[in-house]
Ligand SMILES: O=P(O)(O)OC[C@H]1O[C@H](OP(=O)(O)OP(=O)(O)O)[C@H](O)[C@@H]1O
């Protein structure tokens with residue numbers, strides 16, 4: 791058990807399990823995008839570790855860029871998405887793969903899918919390390935999922951609680 795600020799968290803997914811699953815996702819993504827040169831759009835902050843590990847398991851040419859949005863206030867989704875850092879790449883006619891650390895209510899994802907559709911992308915898919923199917927309120931579903939998890943707050947491997955815990959090698963669940 792670990793404590794972050796005022797909350798206790800218990801180990802939930804080990805570093806080995808995460809690494810094994812990311813390798814599988816990388817193989818799947820490599821196959822789907824073979825010869826297509828997609829643009830991978832990593833959603834900061836949380837997905838930076840997943841992105842760094844995932845792209846090194848992909849064996850077909852890809853481009854990577856970053857976008858920054860945030861909708862979470864401490865432990866709960868605020869229901870609103872604030873776009874903080876925009877994209878400079880031209881995405882018209884491109885195959886886009888959005889990389890997320892977690893899809894929870896789906897609010898962020900829905901917002902991003904709509905924004906990319908408006909920019910004339912050729913295709914949009916989503917890869918997420920974690921998905922909470924029970925929490926999802928929106929229709930857009932991720933195409934590549936590392937782990938489906940219950941509707942409990944998690945930290946580690948890029949995910950934070952009040953800014954802390956992103957450096958943890960494992961994923962921990964709120965007790
Ligand atoms: O499906 P939703 O309910 O929209 O939640 C998912 C979003 O929440 C997290 O971001 P957060 O707002 O915590 O920002 P961060 O990545 O900078 O920590 C995560 O990275 C997703 O972008």
Ligand SMILES: Nc1nc2[nH]cnc2c(=O)[nH]1
Nearest residue numbers: 862894943944945949950
């Ligand atoms: N750290 C963290 N961020 C989130 N953003 C959406 N869901 C979660 C979660 O369970 N943990």
